Amino acid sequence: MSTMTIDKSGPTRKVKYGSMSRDRTWALRWSYFFLTLFAIFSLTPPFYMLITSLKGSAEISAATNPWWVHQPTLENYVQLLTSNQFLRFFWNSAWVSIIVVTITMLISVPAAFALARMKFWGSATLATGVFLTYLIPDSLLFIPLFKMFAVFGDWTGIQLVNRWYVLLFIYPTLTVPFCTWIMIGYFASIPKELDEAAIIDGASWFQTLTRIFIPVALPGLIAATIFAFTVSWAQFLYPLVFTTSTDQLVLPVGIITTLIKGDVFNWGQIMTGALLGAAPPLIIYAFLMDYYIAGLTAGATKG
Amino acid sequence: MVDVAFQSNRTAAAQSGRKRVGLRNALRRKSMSAFLMTLPLILLIAILVIYPAIYSLHLATLNKAMTKFVGFGNFEFLFKRETFWLVVKQSCIFAISAVVFKALIGFIVAHFVHNVPANKQRKWRGMLLVPWVIPPAMSTLAWLWLFDPSYSAFNYTLSIFGIGPIPWTGDAMWARFSVILVNVWYGAPFFMIMYLAALKSVPDQLYEAAAIDGANWWQRIWYVTLPMMRNIIAITTLFSLIVTFANFDIVRILTAGGPLDHTHIFATWAFRVGIEGSDIPLGASVSLFMVPILAVAAIFILRDITKRGNEA
Numbered sequence: 001m002s003t004m005t006i007d008k009s010g011p012t013r014k015v016k017y018g019s020m021s022r023d024r025t026w027a028l029r030w031s032y033f034f035l036t037l038f039a040i041f042s043l044t045p046p047f048y049m050l051i052t053s054l055k056g057s058a059e060i061s062a063a064t065n066p067w068w069v070h071q072p073t074l075e076n077y078v079q080l081l082t083s084n085q086f087l088r089f090f091w092n093s094a095w096v097s098i099i100v101v102t103i104t105m106l107i108s109v110p111a112a113f114a115l116a117r118m119k120f121w122g123s124a125t126l127a128t129g130v131f132l133t134y135l136i137p138d139s140l141l142f143i144p145l146f147k148m149f150a151v152f153g154d155w156t157g158i159q160l161v162n163r164w165y166v167l168l169f170i171y172p173t174l175t176v177p178f179c180t181w182i183m184i185g186y187f188a189s190i191p192k193e194l195d196e197a198a199i200i201d202g203a204s205w206f207q208t209l210t211r212i213f214i215p216v217a218l219p220g221l222i223a224a225t226i227f228a229f230t231v232s233w234a235q236f237l238y239p240l241v242f243t244t245s246t247d248q249l250v251l252p253v254g255i256i257t258t259l260i261k262g263d264v265f266n267w268g269q270i271m272t273g274a275l276l277g278a279a280p281p282l283i284i285y286a287f288l289m290d291y292y293i294a295g296l297t298a299g300a301t302k303g
Numbered sequence: 304m305v306d307v308a309f310q311s312n313r314t315a316a317a318q319s320g321r322k323r324v325g326l327r328n329a330l331r332r333k334s335m336s337a338f339l340m341t342l343p344l345i346l347l348i349a350i351l352v353i354y355p356a357i358y359s360l361h362l363a364t365l366n367k368a369m370t371k372f373v374g375f376g377n378f379e380f381l382f383k384r385e386t387f388w389l390v391v392k393q394s395c396i397f398a399i400s401a402v403v404f405k406a407l408i409g410f411i412v413a414h415f416v417h418n419v420p421a422n423k424q425r426k427w428r429g430m431l432l433v434p435w436v437i438p439p440a441m442s443t444l445a446w447l448w449l450f451d452p453s454y455s456a457f458n459y460t461l462s463i464f465g466i467g468p469i470p471w472t473g474d475a476m477w478a479r480f481s482v483i484l485v486n487v488w489y490g491a492p493f494f495m496i497m498y499l500a501a502l503k504s505v506p507d508q509l510y511e512a513a514a515i516d517g518a519n520w521w522q523r524i525w526y527v528t529l530p531m532m533r534n535i536i537a538i539t540t541l542f543s544l545i546v547t548f549a550n551f552d553i554v555r556i557l558t559a560g561g562p563l564d565h566t567h568i569f570a571t572w573a574f575r576v577g578i579e580g581s582d583i584p585l586g587a588s589v590s591l592f593m594v595p596i597l598a599v600a601a602i603f604i605l606r607d608i609t610k611r612g613n614e615a
Contacts, residue, residue, distance in 0.1 A: 172347055282436055
């Protein structure tokens with residue numbers, strides 16, 4: 001557009017045109033330069049995790065260049081992946097995350113549908129309330145929740161503290177509000193004519209939800225699922241507070257409490273564990289980046 | 304949670320089930336089925352979010368053994384402790400400086416990514432978002448190893464340039480710097496993605512009009528980009544302020560509050576006092592101090608949302 005206007009302005013402006021395109025080339029070069037710097041900054045810790053995970057313990061404490069592996073070895077991976085304890089953490093994490101995702105979707109999809117389409121008394125207030133709950137951080141609730149579950153155990157005799165499944169009750173408080181919120185946004189963007197047509201054809205509300213809303217809002221559903229999974233996988237504070245026995249721990253807490261023994265840091269194994277712990281979200285991100293980003297931006301732009 | 308919801312559904316069904324027709328009518332009524340669909344959500348929020356929040360107010364008024372009501376005793380005790388004021392100061396420094404740097408870096412990087420030809424943006428965006436994807440507890444471990452007192456890879460690199468070993472987590476000021484650095488590293492990609500989405504929504508015509516009027520790049524940013532992005536900047540900053548203020552993972556793993564409590568923030572100190580020190584009421588009182596700032600941020604966010612809701 002701008003080049004066109006300058007082209008028309010005659011031969012005397014030819015120089016100006018050249019300088020502008022040169023400006024643009026330089027701007028592009030500078031962009032690449034700074035982006036490379038930022039990319040290095042972003043990728044240094046994960047790169048260093050990978051480097052360290054491939055080193056033997058002798059090489060880690062040697063005074064050689066720490067940024068390179070001289071004798072790569074898979075010994076750390078073999079040790080962790082054959083350790084029952086580590087596999088136990090991994091399974092705990094996987095189970096907790098998968099069940100929490102299921103619970104989250106079962107609660108938030110119908111609720112979002114009701115809040116987006118079926119106006120009822122207090123529905124607007126409830127939608128705002130859901131959003132406000134999303135703003136309440138875990139670090140505000142962990143102490144009263146801990147006490148609540150302890151008291152609940154004393155009253156009913158059902159001991160939930162220090163069991164991995166206690167996390168199934170607690171994680172939904174982190175995932176459900178946000179998932180409901182973004183699903184409300186996605187459902188609200190579906191044209192009214194679609195569900196009106198379904199109702200006229202005699203579909204019940206439930207059928208409208210399963211036959212029309214869920215298929216149409218599938219990208220939103222995937223984004224919400226990814227969000228719920230990454231949040232449950234990464235959560236650190238609640239499992240740290242609620243679980244202590246080594247067979248009940250999830251991955252992040254397990255790595256930190258069992259691989260760090262007093263002042264002894266087994267860095268090779270810690271970095272391997274951290275990398276394996278970071279792998280599921282990274283793999284999901286690598287394959288479903290667009291959904292991941294959609295979920296990220298939907299929270300603030302929708303609604 | 305689900306069980307509870309399920310059972311209450313069932314009792315509701317059982318009550319109206321006496322008349323099958325009545326039940327069917329009730330279910331056909333829009334408001335009734337809508338209510339049933341939101342019931343699990345309402346129960347979850349009421350039992351596991353609102354109740355604990357109120358319960359925490361109650362806990363804060365008890366003594367350590369939780370047997371006696373002490374009123375504002377815990378708060379009076381906190382106000383007299385030097386550590387508490389240190390924590391207040393550090394939380395504010397931590398949250399404000401981290402959010403400012405995250406926003407700045409996010410803004411700058413978003414511009415650079417926006418400058419790059421569209422077909423290459425995906426690759427860069429993908430790389431730059433990696434810090435946000437890795438669970439913070441895992442990536443903080445990598446930083447801890449990079450900062451290690453005896454084998455620090457950073458110090459190794461700096462020593463090539465003759466810069467002496469830096470006590471990354473050993474010295475109070477450096478430890479505060481490190482904690483903020485890790486938080487900026489983790490949070491800046493979120494700002495970048497949000498701002499990039501906002502930049503793409505600014506119509507090109509506005510820039511063309513500004514260019515015709517002879518605006519330089521700074522004027523274009525100041526008079527076109529920033530006003531167009533104002534909403535998204537405000538809401539992202541407020542979001543991040545809440546999350547950063549309530550941060551736990553990074554400080555806990557990197558310094559655990561040390562050296563000498565000089566990096567403790569509200570969340571980590573509440574954990575230290577309430578869970579590790581098993582003084583639950585005092586821990587609850589500490590974490591309650593996060594409420595005012597959260598409330599202020601929430602009010603602003605809510606105003607923005609209702610405003611946009613009215614526009615739509």
